[in-house]
Amino acid sequence: MLIAVSSERQDLDAQVDRLFGRCPCFLLVDTETMEWTAVPNAAQGASGGAGIAAAQLVVRQGATAVLTGNVGPNAMQVLAAARIPVYAAGDRTVKDAIDAFRHGTLEPLGGPTVANDFGKGDAATGGQSLGRGRRGGGR
Numbered sequence: 001m002l003i004a005v006s007s008e009r010q011d012l013d014a015q016v017d018r019l020f021g022r023c024p025c026f027l028l029v030d031t032e033t034m035e036w037t038a039v040p041n042a043a044q045g046a047s048g049g050a051g052i053a054a055a056q057l058v059v060r061q062g063a064t065a066v067l068t069g070n071v072g073p074n075a076m077q078v079l080a081a082a083r084i085p086v087y088a089a090g091d092r093t094v095k096d097a098i099d100a101f102r103h104g105t106l107e108p109l110g111g112p113t114v115a116n117d118f119g120k121g122d123a124a125t126g127g128q129s130l131g132r133g134r135r136g137g138g139r
Contacts, residue, residue, distance in 0.1 A: 001031045004063035010038035012095040018069025021051030051075030073112040
């Protein structure tokens with residue numbers, strides 16, 4: 001089975017990136033052999049539509065499941081249409097996430113975990129608003 005993992009780096013020891021659409025890369029891992037390939041996410045810096053573009057990339061690569069931290073509604077819609085399940089795998093390394101997936105301990109996501117434009121935040125957070133909704137100055 002070929003799974004796509006949103007990753008902070010091109011390494012199995014990297015952390016699972018919590019932002020599906022704006023992760024630096026996806027690691028495509030064969031769960032039987034543990035052979036993997038890193039695929040850069042060209043949508044990472046997109047001004048809009050990053051989730052859709054990232055989901056389309058994963059579909060084109062032939063992934064049969066996705067492991068990630070968070071996924072928005074547009075990306076989830078593309079993945080659901082392609083019948084690719086998405087699993088919550090945040091706060092662990094890619095290798096640990098794959099092991100958890102292989103042992104059946106990851107929870108499948110029934111829908112998006114964040115709103116549209118979740119990862120677009122300001123420059124101080126590196127584009128990661130963290131869902132704080134502080135457009136009004138954090139009041």
